[in-house]
Amino acid sequence: MDQQELRTKIIGLLEENAVGTLASVMNGKPHSRYMTFFNNDLTLYTPTNKETHKAEEIDNNPYVHILLGYQGEGFGDSYLEIEGKAAVREDADIKEKLWNDHLKPWFKGKDDPDYIVLEIKPSMIRLMNNKENSPQTLEL
Secondary structure: OOHHHHHHHHHHHHHHOOEEEEEEEEOOEEEEEEEEOEEEOOEEEEEEEOOOHHHHHHHHOOEEEEEEOOOOOOOOOOEEEEEEEEEEEOOHHHHHHHOOHHHOOOOOOOOOOOEEEEEEEEEEEEEEOOOOOOOEEEEO
């Protein structure tokens, strides 16, 4: 599979799988939690609260690891391992773009000052269990 085919396969998995794990570093150790991800090409976004540990952890160390795609159907499910650098975004345009009714239990609205978005720019995405020369790595 060439790099363009790999990129297309990765974007397909990103589109099909919104929930995954986000691992950041807390006190020098990995700290993982499930998050909902949105993507624009290969950049990932996830809404969160400004007062959470993950916002503080990313301020201290912006490097994160994400797992997306495993559906639990068996040992052969394709999934993605994503290494990247996260940044806290508070600008109104990205908050507006990601706002949806599912966020209402946690925020007063898209203008809630505690509502922030984590933007993750991948440096490497590894496609796992694709059955063709797996794993395959897209370096960015």
